Amino acid sequence: MKSPIIGITLDFENSGGYSKFPWYAIRENYLSCLYKFGAIPFPIFHETSINSSLLNILDGLVITGGNFDINPEIYAEKNAGSRNLKDKRTKFEIDIFHKFLDTTKPILGICGGQQLMNVASGGNLIQDINNSIQTNIYHEQQNPRNEVSHKIKIMKNSKLYKVINSEIIEVNSAHHQSVNELGKDFVSCAIAADGIIEGIEHINHSWCIGLQWHPEFLITKADSAIIEDFVSHAK
Numbered sequence: 222m223k224s225p226i227i228g229i230t231l232d233f234e235n236s237g238g239y240s241k242f243p244w245y246a247i248r249e250n251y252l253s254c255l256y257k258f259g260a261i262p263f264p265i266f267h268e269t270s271i272n273s274s275l276l277n278i279l280d281g282l283v284i285t286g287g288n289f290d291i292n293p294e295i296y297a298e299k300n301a302g303s304r305n306l307k308d309k310r311t312k313f314e315i316d317i318f319h320k321f322l323d324t325t326k327p328i329l330g331i332c333g334g335q336q337l338m339n340v341a342s343g344g345n346l347i348q349d350i351n352n353s354i355q356t357n358i359y360h361e362q363q364n365p366r367n368e369v370s371h372k373i374k375i376m377k378n379s380k381l382y383k384v385i386n387s388e389i390i391e392v393n394s395a396h397h398q399s400v401n402e403l404g405k406d407f408v409s410c411a412i413a414a415d416g417i418i419e420g421i422e423h424i425n426h427s428w429c430i431g432l433q434w435h436p437e438f439l440i441t442k443a444d445s446a447i448i449e450d451f452v453s454h455a456k
Contacts, residue, residue: 225280225455227260230317230334232287233267233310251285251331254437258445258452267313272320281455282321284314286332286435290398293348296340302349303398315341327428327454329447332396335421335431342404347417349397356415362394367438370394373419379410380422381430384450385443392419392434392441399433407431428454 229252231245239246245266252262263279265271290303291311314334318341321328330338336346347353350360362370369391375382382388400418403409410430411420423429428451436444 222456225260225452226263226278227255227281227283227452227455228263228265228275228279228317229255229283230285230310230314231264231266232285232289233307247285248437250437250439251283254439254448255283255452257439258449260452260455265317267310269313269316272313272317275317276320276324276326279326281327281451282317282329283451284318284328284330284334284337286334286396289333290348291333291336291340291346293346296343296345298345298348300348302352311337322423322426322429325427327451328423328426328430329451330431331437332433332435335433336398336400338429338431339400339404339407339421342407344400344404344407345402347399347401350399350417351397354415354417356417358394358413358415358417360394360396360399360413360417366393366395366435367440368393369440371413373411373413373434375420376410376412379408379420380428381410381420381447385446387443390441390443393438394434396433400431 255262289305289307292306358371407421409418410422419433421431436447
């Protein structure tokens, strides 16, 4: 059996840091976590004209996060805390998400990727958690990202629960926005103690799950189970 090829969306900057010219980037563990479970990671750049062709190459899709927000104009709201918008990346990710959603190939949205999937399906976001709800959870955690920081509850009737077989897990956390109103055909499958939605899944697609945390760090058994199950559905 051939190794599945998994498309992974890249982050983009016009200049600064790595180069004074435009550049793409991906954190290493987005790639290595897939390779560990038998997949070949395939980073994809932001050109919507090739997305249909990519469907013939790729066996699954990971929509990653990054230090940016989705333009709130897309979900018909004024800016109320969104920052560092990247419209070209967002347009590209919405397009490739919809194309994969029309297939049976697995889709995993991580952190901002979950938010993208929700917005692409007609949902909206809490633009700044700390200015919107009262919470004692640091969703932009103060400890290192490769450590857990708070607990979440997994819905027992969810696809996610069948994957990890646990109702309470600990996760890392690196976000200031979150899913608010759910997009079409999405349901919540995980929630934090303060009510923030930590996981969503599509009711019609066989494997389309968004997670607000970063399982690619493989901190817990639940993280490994998610990545392994995702890869297995791409084979």
